[in-house]
Amino acid sequence: MxxxxxxxxxxxxxxxxxxxxxxxxxxxxxxxxxxxxxxxxxxxxxxxxxxxxxxxxxxxxxLRIGAPIARPSAVVCIGMNYAAHAAESGATPPSIPVMFLKTPNTVVGPNDAVTIPRGSEKTDWEVELGIVIGRRAAYLDSPEQAVDHIAGFVTANDVSERTFQLEVSGGQWSKGKCAPGFNPTGPWLVTPDEVDPQALRLQSRVNGEPRQDSSTADMIFPVDHIVWHLSQFLTLEPGDLVLTGTPQGVALSGRFPYLAPGDIVDIEIEGLGAQRQEFVAWEAAR
Structure with a gap:
């Protein structure tokens, strides 16, 4: 559904x-x-x-397509969850999940314009599988229990500003992840009975040119492990959104330019739908 x-x-x-x-x-x-x-x-x-x-x-x-979920109480993200992306970022693949947070006001419609933050020179795209929580998850006994706590899956773009994330972060990533609109989500929430979350093709394009093309089969930590692991440290509430990491092919790799005003980013996950954003310049409020 x-x-x-x-x-x-x-x-x-x-x-x-x-x-x-x-x-x-x-x-x-x-x-x-x-x-x-x-x-x-x-x-x-x-x-x-x-x-x-x-x-x-x-x-x-x-009608405009909004995010398929109302604003969640939390957006919890997993970093470096594809080995090839870790390598292109100059990092060793993690032995345990790396967690960071995005603010709820990052969640916007899949085709809404995204504003490049004031002073940004390194705004980047990241296609990601999103998990939507359906039942409160706290201290799950095993990864096998995770499926009972998942309402469905969504396409997401974990937009990132790499200077804010890595150079002026103080060692944490969220500064580069939390600009308003930095999490286009949707177009649909697809329920688990229609999706095998570990066998989905993920793709991104910038101005029609291919960037990312991978599969969730390449995740280091699969969906059930992520939900179980997070539940040991925080309580996931119904409606919360968990992003599961991005594959290789982002601008951080050095192989592609960062985003500039007027760029068009297309994001798609097999079975979960496609989204498109125009990136626009920041302007002072009048």
Missing amino acids: KFARLGESGSEIPVVLDGDRRLDLRPLTSDVDGSFLADDPVGRTSAAIAAGLLPELPGADA
Whole structure:
């Protein structure tokens, strides 16, 4: 099942995709948020469709696509989770997951423009598989338990500013990860019954030129291990977003230029949908 949110920022309408139709979920929920995702969203939505309770949303094709989840309470990220990306970054592949945080206001629609931060010269792209949490996860006993706590998966772009991340960071990465809009997400939330998260092709392009092309099969730490490991140190809440790392092919490698105003970035993950962002120059508020 695929869930989405359509409409202007801050006023998105929750929908479920039913073939070519976009069915309005508001008879069931006000949003695709933690409360909805924790309460059998697939079963409840399937029953509502069968009962004819969800009307088709008029004009859905003309509406902006928002992030498929409401603003999460946390965005937790795993770094260096593909060996080839670690190598191109000049780092040794980690023996345990590397964790950092993005702020919730980084989560925006998949096709929204992204502002290059003031003073940035090293804004970079990163295609990533995102995990959306469906049940509270704390101190899971084993990775096998993780699947019961996952609501679904999303395409994400972990946009990064490398000077902020690496040169003026004080040893932590989040300064380079938290500019507003630095996490385009979606277009859909795809439920686990439709996805094998360890067999998905990930791709990125800049101005139509290939950059990243890999598979989640190459992750150092798979999805179930990530959720289990994180649960030993923090509590993941329904609706939270976990990013799982990016493969090789980013500007940090030195093989490609960093992003400039006017650049177009295309991100796609097999089965989870594609997104496109124009990167624009920062301007002072008037």
